[in-house]
Amino acid sequence: MKSAFREQMEKMRERNAIFLKEELGKYRFLYDTHNAVRLKSALASQGLYHLQDKTLLSPEIHDLHAKGLAKRLLKKGASVQRSIQKQREKIVKINKRFGAILDPIPLTTHDQFRFLTVLHDVEVLNVEATLRMVRAFKEQLQSIIEGCQGVWCLGTVEVEVISMHHMRQLKETSESEERKIGVCESMVSRQGMFRDENVYFLIHFHGMVVTKKDRDCTAFERQLKAQWNQEPRQVQMKPLSKVFRGQVKTVEKSLEDIARYITKGGNDWVKGTAYLRYKTGFDNEHLNSEEAWVNRNRRRNKTLRLEHMEDGLEDALAMTHSEIGLLAQVIDGMMSMDDTRTGYLVAAQSKAQNRKLSTTG
Numbered sequence: 001m002k003s004a005f006r007e008q009m010e011k012m013r014e015r016n017a018i019f020l021k022e023e024l025g026k027y028r029f030l031y032d033t034h035n036a037v038r039l040k041s042a043l044a045s046q047g048l049y050h051l052q053d054k055t056l057l058s059p060e061i062h063d064l065h066a067k068g069l070a071k072r073l074l075k076k077g078a079s080v081q082r083s084i085q086k087q088r089e090k091i092v093k094i095n096k097r098f099g100a101i102l103d104p105i106p107l108t109t110h111d112q113f114r115f116l117t118v119l120h121d122v123e124v125l126n127v128e129a130t131l132r133m134v135r136a137f138k139e140q141l142q143s144i145i146e147g148c149q150g151v152w153c154l155g156t157v158e159v160e161v162i163s164m165h166h167m168r169q170l171k172e173t174s175e176s177e178e179r180k181i182g183v184c185e186s187m188v189s190r191q192g193m194f195r196d197e198n199v200y201f202l203i204h205f206h207g208m209v210v211t212k213k214d215r216d217c218t219a220f221e222r223q224l225k226a227q228w229n230q231e232p233r234q235v236q237m238k239p240l241s242k243v244f245r246g247q248v249k250t251v252e253k254s255l256e257d258i259a260r261y262i263t264k265g266g267n268d269w270v271k272g273t274a275y276l277r278y279k280t281g282f283d284n285e286h287l288n289s290e291e292a293w294v295n296r297n298r299r300r301n302k303t304l305r306l307e308h309m310e311d312g313l314e315d316a317l318a319m320t321h322s323e324i325g326l327l328a329q330v331i332d333g334m335m336s337m338d339d340t341r342t343g344y345l346v347a348a349q350s351k352a353q354n355r356k357l358s359t360t361g
Contacts, residue, residue, distance in 0.1 A: 030315060033315070033318075035059075035273075035274065035275055035276055036059070038276045038318070038319075038324065039052070039057055039058070039276065039324065039328075040052060041321070042276075042319075042320075042321040042322075042324035042325055042328075043324070043325060043328060045321045045325075046321060046322060046324075046325030048325050048328060048329065051328045051329070051332055054332060055265060055328050055331040055332050055335065056263055056264065056265030056266075056331050056335070056344075057265045057266075057274075057276070057324075057327070057328055057331060059274075062260075062263055062264060062265060062274065065263045065342070066259050066260040066263045067259075068342070069154075069156075069259040069262070069263055069345075070255060070256045070259035070260070072154060073154065073208055073255040073256075073258070073259055074252060074255055074256070076152065076154070076208075076210060077109055077113070077251050077252060077255055080109050080112050080113075080210060081109050083212075084108070084109065084112075109251045110239065110240050110242055110251055111239070112210050112211065112212060113208055113209070113210055113239070113240050113251065113254075113255075114208070114209040114210075114211070114217060114237045114238065114239060114240075115206070115207075115208060115209075115237070115238045115239075115240065115258065116153070116155065116205070116206070116207050116208070116209045116224075116235075116236070116237050117204065117205065117206055117235070117236045117237075117238075117282075118141070118204060118205040118224060118228055118234065118235050119183050119187075119202070119204045119228070119231075119233075119234045119235075120133070120137045120203045120204055120205065120228065120234075121133065121137075121187055121203055122162070122184060122187040122188055122191065122200040122201065122202050122203070123200060123201045123203060124191075124194045124197055124200060124201075125161075125197075125199060125200070125201060125323065125326050127326060127329045127330055127333065130159060130201050130203065130330050131330065131333045131334065133203055134157050134159065134203060134330075134333075134334055134337075134344075135337070137157060137203055137205070138157055138337075138346055140227060141153075141205060141346050141348070142346060142348045144220075144223050144224060144227060145220075145346075145348040145349065145350065146348055146349070146350060146351045147223070147350075147351075148216070148219060148220045148223055148350055149216050149219065149350055150211050150212055150213055150216035150350055151209060151210075151211055151216060151217075151220045151349060151350045152209070152210040152211070152349040152350075153207055153208070153209050153210075153346065153347070153348055153349065154207055154208055154345070154346070154347050155205055155206050155207015155208060155262060155345070155346055156205070156206055156207065156262045156263060156344050156345055156346070157203065157204070157205050157334065157344050157345075157346060158203075158204055158205070158206060158262065158264075158265075158266055158344070159201050159202070159203055159266050159327065159330050159331065159334070160201070160202045160204070160266045160267055160279065161199060161200075161201060161202075161266065161267060161278065161319055161323045161326075161327055162184060162199065162200055162201075162202045162278065162279075163198060163199050163278040163317075164184065164185075164188060164197075164198055164199070164200070165198045165199075166278050166280060166316075166317060167180065167181045167184065167280050168181070170280060173280075173281075174281055176281035176282045177280050177281035177282075179233050179281075179282060180280070180281050180282050181280075182231065182233065183231045183233055183234060184200075184202065186230060186231040187202075187230070187231070188200065190230070199323065201327075201330065205346065206258075206261070206262040207262065207346060208255070208258065209237065217237070221235065221237050224237075240254045241254065257272075260272065265327075265331050266327055266331065267279055267319065267327070268317075276318065276319045276324055277315065277317045277318050277319060278317045278318075278319065280317075331344070
């Protein structure tokens, strides 16, 4: 039987452990701290070290999943290319046989792909509530895709930690940053008793859409905007870039880059590398280098200019230990939504096509 003194000491140790975990959870890293160190340190401090090499936040796991998704997207790209080639050959035969002068199919593989982004909603940093929202979001997307004509879609649900405080600090903003703060402010305003929080999870979708006809693409986009209509910029459908920074960009290269980007697990992404930092805009592709990205953040963030530490400069845009731990738990939960650890994927197509998605990519 435990003595009263021993019970008191055990309770004190438990309280101290909770206090230490909470204090460590608030800690932000220095600018030059490597991302792998941030992840390992944050997970260990939050008692989540078992997630170290288990989620998309781990470079090895991210690389594996990025390659798997790229393979599926490239398979679809090859299928689209073959279909276009067959149509062109058919027209050539008709022209030869009947002396007709029909124009060849003008569409290219580029033209049939669209990059889709849907911003669903924000949620407080609660793992279970966020996973419930992710499940409902996936079902909504799946239902809309299946109900439209001539649509094929493959992409990922992503959860990002956003800091309203940092976005509100910005004095000069890019178009991407203006769009993000506008959408997020709109979503936060509907949070009721939780709208005074500074940090939220932003639940959204990135994926590739394929349609053979422009009218099918337009109808699909209309359906998405009817569902996500609280803010006019919640849905964005963009064609693939044919040229990037003066260089021709192939469909294959675009699909590989997109696969890496949308499997990163969440938060900042610069020059093909993921960072456990707040992202103030929707993209950083306008920055020419990682150095430009660092310099911009040092220059723009008031906290970075004022808060010097003894052994370095604190990265005020860095996610805290606690936020990294919560994000890792959410990503682990999303991955676990199916037996292949790809539960974050949304893979669907129009039911009217009468073919399973697996047969086309």
